[in-house]
Amino acid sequence: MPTDADLGTPPRSGTPTSRPSLSRSTSSLSGIASLGVERVGENWSEGLVLLDVIETFFDSRLDLWERRLKKSSRQIKRRAAELVPKGLRTPKGSMVVLDDSGDDTSGSAPNILTKRAVRHKQDVERELSRLKVNIADRVNRLSASWASDSVVRTREKFSFVLGVCTLAGTCLLWGLAPTWFPATYTVQALIYLTWRIYSYKKKHFHYFLFDLCYFVNVLDMVWLWFFPSSTVLFICSYCLTMGPLASAIITWRNSLVFHSIDKVTSLFIHIYPPLVFGIILFRYPNAGERYPGIVNVNDYGWVQRIALSAVPYCLWQLSYWKFISVDRHDKIASGQRENSFHYLLHDKHNPIGRALRGIKETHRETWFMFGQLIYSIIFMIPASTLFLHNATATYICLAVLFVVSTWNGASFYVEVFGRKFARELEKLRKEMDAMSATSSNSSGRSPSNPSTPAADENMPVKDRLDALANSPLILPAPNTPDVSELPPLDRVKAE
Secondary structure, eight states: OOOOOHOOOOOOOSSSOOOOOOOOSSHHHHHHHHHHHHHOOOHHHHHHHHHHHHHHHHHHHHHHHHHHHHHHHHHHHHHHHHHHTTTOGGGTTOOOOOOOOGTTSSHHHHHHHHHHHHHHHHHHHHHHHHHHHHHHHHHHHHHHHHHHTTHHHHHHHHHHHHHHHHHHHHHHHHHHHGEEEEEEHHHHOOOOOOOHHHHHTTTGGGGGSSSSHHHHHHHHHHHHTTOTTTOOOOOHHHHHIIIHHHOOOOHHTOOOOOOHHHHHHHHHHHHHHHHHHHHHHHTTTTTTHHHHGGTTGSSSOHHHHHHHHHHHHHHHHHIIIIIIIIIHHHHHHHSSSSHHHHHHHHHOOOOOHHHHHHHHGGGGGHHHHHHHHHHHHHHHIIIIIIIIOHHHHHHHHHHHHHHHHHHHHHIIIIHHHHHHHHHHHHHHHHHHHHHHHHHHSSSSSOOOSSSGGEEEEEEETTHHHHHHSHHHHOOOTTTTGGGGGGTTTTTOOOO
């Protein structure tokens, strides 16, 4: 029993008093409180009982709160780990939740580590199966897309055949029957332009149908079939055709892509009218009798020819500005419709678009129309001075236009298709690398004896614990079926 000296209290004089014994199991809080009660000397036993009740109440509540916090902490960690993409390796096992609630902690440490290794081995195999299912799913989607695009493929085949036949027929007509060129041009124009009107209207691109190239084609057919004796109309049609219309092949990068009916149509609109006028001027027998308008063309100087050609151009430009740029401004500004100006403005690779973006927004369209007029006049100068009288210069010009369009088509096939194919190969390579990396981690040993550092019986227990803690684990895939339930190349929905 502790003495007064042990408790740090001087002994009282008189008869000695007995004191209650304090066992080692009594808390320090109860001991200190009992000393205070002892000093008072009255009702000490009731105070001790009250403190014991308070201690028991708070200890149980704290223990309950601690267990709830641990449970919530495990749930939060598990949810955070599930947010990481499945199958993604984590450095040194970070963000990997090891739920040891199901482990038998009564066994030895090697058995516990082996069970953990087996469980993570199964997780690796499930991730490998998930990758196989994803690849099979992509293959199936591509197959379905290929089957559903049969109509598109048929249209592209038709476009390819039509484009090749047009090219071959043009060469034959050039050498054998040049007088059929105007009729052939008209028939093809009706076919291609009808398709262009339908397709552009469907895509909401029909504001492009009011561009200069369509206006010039209509003007050419009006002269060919309705006013072939008009010299003024011939000059206007010829200068606009051999000037801005032909040069647009370079400006707009028209390309000879046989399988695309849209590109074939665009190239036809720009290159066939110059061919027709070249045939009429230099290869058409007795062209003056069929088209009297070309006889008196030398009565006008080259400046007069350009001035005459500028009249229909200005009429077209003013009409376009009024009915498209002004009356349909809201639709174009909101993005519901598109026209040439906004297309060039948002084209980052076109120098015209870069120049327009450097101009104040309120003056961009005005400068664009002015620049287009200057551009047209510049390219009408060689048409009115050189091409009109020189067959060799005309043939060289046509050959250059054809070579440029062919080069653009080759660039499309090689670069566009090549980049698309390279992207698909790169994506597939990454998926195969991920699958190979996962497979290499799971193919070392059998599931009963997985190839993990923790499962090596030759390592000390402490080293195995460190190796397991630092190993890059694969996140478990919750609610994932077993490997045997997933065929390697069948699309199976994971349950």
